[in-house]
Amino acid sequence: MDKKQKMQQLRVFAAEIRLETLKVIASRGFGHVGGSMSMADAMAVLYGEIMNVDPKNPRWEDRDWFVLSKGHGGPVMYATLGLKGYYPMERAYTLNQPGTDFPSHTDRMKTIGVDLTTGSLGQGMSEAVGAALGNKTQGRNNHVFVAVGDGECDEGQIWEAAQFAAHYKLDNLICLVDDNKRQLDGAVADVMGHGKGIGAKFDAFGWNVINIEDGNDVEQIYDAIQAAYQVKGQPTCLILNTTKGKGATFAEPSGAHSSQPTQEQWDEAIAASEAALAAIRAQK
Amino acid sequence: MSYTLIGKHEKDSRANRDGYVSAMLELMEQDKSIVHIDCDLMGCINTGKLLKAFPEQTFNAGIAEQNAMGVAAGMAATGLKAFIHSFGCFASRRAFDQAFLSAGYSQLPVHVIGSDPGVTAAFNGATHMPFEDCALYMTVPNAIVIDSCDYAQTYALTKQLAKQPGLSYMRLIRKGFTTVYADGSEFEIGKGVTLRDGTDVTIVASGILVDEALKAEEQLAAKGISARVIDMHTWKPLDEELILKAACETGAIVTAENHQVSCGLGSAVANVLTEKCLVPQERIGIQNQFGQVGPQDFLMEQYHLLAADIVAAAEKAIARKH
Ligand SMILES: Cc1ncc(C[n+]2csc(CCOP(=O)(O)OP(=O)(O)O)c2C)c(N)n1
Numbered sequence: 001m002d003k004k005q006k007m008q009q010l011r012v013f014a015a016e017i018r019l020e021t022l023k024v025i026a027s028r029g030f031g032h033v034g035g036s037m038s039m040a041d042a043m044a045v046l047y048g049e050i051m052n053v054d055p056k057n058p059r060w061e062d063r064d065w066f067v068l069s070k071g072h073g074g075p076v077m078y079a080t081l082g083l084k085g086y087y088p089m090e091r092a093y094t095l096n097q098p099g100t101d102f103p104s105h106t107d108r109m110k111t112i113g114v115d116l117t118t119g120s121l122g123q124g125m126s127e128a129v130g131a132a133l134g135n136k137t138q139g140r141n142n143h144v145f146v147a148v149g150d151g152e153c154d155e156g157q158i159w160e161a162a163q164f165a166a167h168y169k170l171d172n173l174i175c176l177v178d179d180n181k182r183q184l185d186g187a188v189a190d191v192m193g194h195g196k197g198i199g200a201k202f203d204a205f206g207w208n209v210i211n212i213e214d215g216n217d218v219e220q221i222y223d224a225i226q227a228a229y230q231v232k233g234q235p236t237c238l239i240l241n242t243t244k245g246k247g248a249t250f251a252e253p254s255g256a257h258s259s260q261p262t263q264e265q266w267d268e269a270i271a272a273s274e275a276a277l278a279a280i281r282a283q284k
Numbered sequence: 285m286s287y288t289l290i291g292k293h294e295k296d297s298r299a300n301r302d303g304y305v306s307a308m309l310e311l312m313e314q315d316k317s318i319v320h321i322d323c324d325l326m327g328c329i330n331t332g333k334l335l336k337a338f339p340e341q342t343f344n345a346g347i348a349e350q351n352a353m354g355v356a357a358g359m360a361a362t363g364l365k366a367f368i369h370s371f372g373c374f375a376s377r378r379a380f381d382q383a384f385l386s387a388g389y390s391q392l393p394v395h396v397i398g399s400d401p402g403v404t405a406a407f408n409g410a411t412h413m414p415f416e417d418c419a420l421y422m423t424v425p426n427a428i429v430i431d432s433c434d435y436a437q438t439y440a441l442t443k444q445l446a447k448q449p450g451l452s453y454m455r456l457i458r459k460g461f462t463t464v465y466a467d468g469s470e471f472e473i474g475k476g477v478t479l480r481d482g483t484d485v486t487i488v489a490s491g492i493l494v495d496e497a498l499k500a501e502e503q504l505a506a507k508g509i510s511a512r513v514i515d516m517h518t519w520k521p522l523d524e525e526l527i528l529k530a531a532c533e534t535g536a537i538v539t540a541e542n543h544q545v546s547c548g549l550g551s552a553v554a555n556v557l558t559e560k561c562l563v564p565q566e567r568i569g570i571q572n573q574f575g576q577v578g579p580q581d582f583l584m585e586q587y588h589l590l591a592a593d594i595v596a597a598a599e600k601a602i603a604r605k606h
Contacts, residue, residue: 028407071411096407096577098586103409103577119411120374121347151324154346184324185332185344191324192346257327 006049008283010218013083014044015277018247020079020089022266022273024102027093030260031104033251036076038180038216038242039068039147043080045221046145055085058113064142065115065131069124070149070178071105078102078111086113122155124148125175129161132173132235147176151183154192159205165235166206173235174228175202179215180244182255202237215240247273287469289479291498296435296460301329303438304397304456308367311446312338317363318446321356323349323370329399329458331369353379356394357386365393365446371405372398372455376417388424388451395445396421401431401455401491402542403583405575413575419547421453422520428452428473429520431490431541431549436465437517444473455491462495464515476523482512485598486530486537488553490516492589493540493568499591504598511598519549524556531561536601538566540594545569564604566597 001009017040025031047053051064068077075095082089094100101110105119116131118124128146135142148158165173177198185191194201199209208231210224221240228236245251249269250261261269311318312334324347326332335342345352349370356366369375375398376383387394398417400406405413421429428448432438432455445452464479471477476488480501489497494515501511512534514526531537537557539550550567557565570587584590 030407096409098578098582100577104407105409105411107410117411119409120378151347154324154348156348156350183347184328185322185326191344192348 007219007222010044010048010222011280012277013048014041014218015280016083017043017076017079019270019273019277020083021076022248022270024075024078024092024095026266026270028096031075031095031258032072033248033259034182034244034255034257035070035149035178035180036073037246037248037251038178038244039073039076040246041216041218042147042176042178042221042240043076045218045225047080047084049222050225051145052142055113058086062140062142065128065135065144067116067118067124067128067131067144067146068106069118069128069146070121070152071118071124074102074104074106077106077114081111081113121149121152122157125158125161129165129170129173132165132170133168136170136172143172143174145174145176147178149183150177150179150181150188150194150198151191153177153194153198159201162202162205162207169233170235171232174225175235175237177237177239178242179239180242180255182244182257184257199237199239206234208234208236209239210236211239213241215242216246247276285470285472285475287471287477288466290463290466291479291495292463293495293499294463296463298435299460300432300435300438300457301399303435304442305330305333307439307442308334309337311443312341315365315446316341318365319343319359319367321345321352321366321368323347323352323374325370325399329369329456349374349379350382353382354386357382357390357392360387360392360394361390365395367395367397369397369399371412372401372414372417373412376414376420376453380420383421383451384424388427391450393449394451395448396451396453397456398453399456399458401457402570403580403587403589404457404459404492404542406580406583407577409577410575415544415570415575416547417455418453418519418543422552424451426450427520428518430454430473430518432456432517433491433494433515434461434464436467436469437471440469440471441473441517444471448473457492461492464494471517474518474521474523476526477515477517478512478526479515480511480513482510483534484510484536485602486512486514486534487540487594487598488514488516488527488530488537488549489540490519490549491542493542496589496591496594497540500594500598503591503595509598509602516549519552522552522556527553527556528561531557531563535605536564536598538568538594538597538601540568540589542589543569545571564601566601568593568597
């Protein structure tokens with residue numbers, strides 16, 4: 001398959017992830033739509049092309065790892081893993097129901113395919129650093145990917161983990177910053193600014209930093225990861241300039257953190273998402 | 285202390301967080317040394333209202349609880365009275381060393397508000413469901429620990445906290461739960477409230493368990509058992525006198541809390557009883573378990589936090605009397 005075909009497949013996968021993410025959250029009627037939808041394209045690239053995983057053997061030792069440190073994005077992970085065949089998709093529709101294996105925040109003791117437990121922001125980053133070091137020490141040739149929020153980068157723990165990863169030259173670690181410019185209380189710039197920028201900070205901490213102009217473009221994400229693979233002796237940070245709520249008609253305009261739209265708005269959003277998927281499929 | 289009990293088990297039309305915010309709006313107006321620091325969770329407890337009304341006294345520290353706690357202590361050292369909010373799990377576990385040393389040990393007026401206590405974290409699930417937040421703060425010498433139950437109590441106790449010279453921790457139920465008290469009710473930190481008098485057993489409860497305790501009292505009465513009900517909103521300093529009186533007069537105690545029983549209200553009461561007046565005690569609360577996701581009513585059932593559980597515990601405690 002040539003690259004053009006691959007990218008077309010990833011675009012379709014991203015659109016499928018968006019649609020399923022919406023349906024998973026719609027099954028409860030409310031949830032973290034914004035931070036789930038901004039991640040759909042990165043998830044498509046990781047699970048569609050990049051990561052070496054086996055849905056039938058989720059804890060296979062040599063697999064690539066993924067840690068959703070911004071654990072409130074659980075639904076986008078559940079949609080991705082379901083589409084990938086880790087479990088029947090319908091199971092994810094039990095999201096947040098009594099006794100479910102699909103809680104708001106990703107949990108390694110609950111969901112097949114979730115490598116580490118997150119939800120308390122900042123913690124997933126250190127866990128991923130530990131996984132990268134642990135895999136490396138044991139001579140494995142795999143990679144660990146970790147996704148953090150731009151708001152999450154307020155946490156000191158992110159920077160403690162960053163200094164550790166650079167110090168130990170963890171070139172098997174790739175951090176994706178979902179730079180959607182918004183956190184819970186509003187614009188990141190208003191709540192807690194990042195000085196010269198999150199990328200500049202990672203650079204100062206000794207990381208290889210790649211800025212992805214459109215973090216909702218699968219090809220740009222794919223190319224950046226290929227470039228990251230070439231860098232030895234340093235972890236890589238990818239800054240994905242994304243849109244919070246991307247593709248959710250009721251959430252994208254406001255960039256809302258969590259949403260509880262009306263049934264009508266849900267119907268409209270799901271119809272729009274289905275149409276978007278059909279349009280991308282038709283592109284060929 | 286003067287209060288009016290409503291206790292009809294009706295849902296509170298107002299959210300408890302608005303009890304906090306209303307009190308803070310008045311406090312900030314009267315006293316310019318009162319500040320509020322939030323951790324990117326203003327949207328969850330409506331403290332955006334404080335920022336709007338008193339931008340010079342309200343700060344957003346972003347998602348950085350440890351730093352926020354240290355900042356609160358530093359501000360308090362300059363003569364300010366600092367209120368700081370995050371979800372209970374992060375306000376306790378995440379920022380605890382800072383709370384302990386920078387604020388508690390340093391004897392500075394830092395008032396920590398932990399929202400979504402215990403099962404009220406509901407859909408945010410296990411990672412956000414603190415059953416140990418009070419336990420941590422109870423280990424700090426001289427700290428005040430409060431589990432408030434409704435709008436009126438949250439409002440009144442917030443006003444009281446502003447007068448306290450050291451570290452305090454108050455749980456805040458975010459939404460409206462049940463109305464226990466009428467507006468204008470007053471409470472004293474460290475003084476429990478006897479809501480129903482009784483002679484066979486005493487139920488000591490706080491927070492969302494107060495209403496369950498009141499229901500349990502009615503169910504026990506129907507069975508011919510006379511239960512006393514105490515709202516023990518302050519866990520530390522604990523109202524020992526009231527507990528000892530209840531132990532002597534009723535001879536059996538049931539504690540009920542939305543928290544681990546091994547290190548919360550139940551254990552604090554047990555400490556008093558073993559030292560000063562040994563009577564049978566049964567503990568309703570979390571029994572060495574983690575949190576989980578789900579609707580609050582499902583969780584209350586799962587963790588046996590309902591009136592029926594209190595009734596069974598009361599009968600058991602009574603049966604154990606010599
Ligand atoms: C330690 C911690 N503090 C606070 C929260 C509550 N919280 C959940 S999501 C969120 C905002 C996250 O913003 P960002 O990282 O930018 O995520 P995104 O915009 O991508 O959803 C907050 C404050 C939390 N989960 N963990």
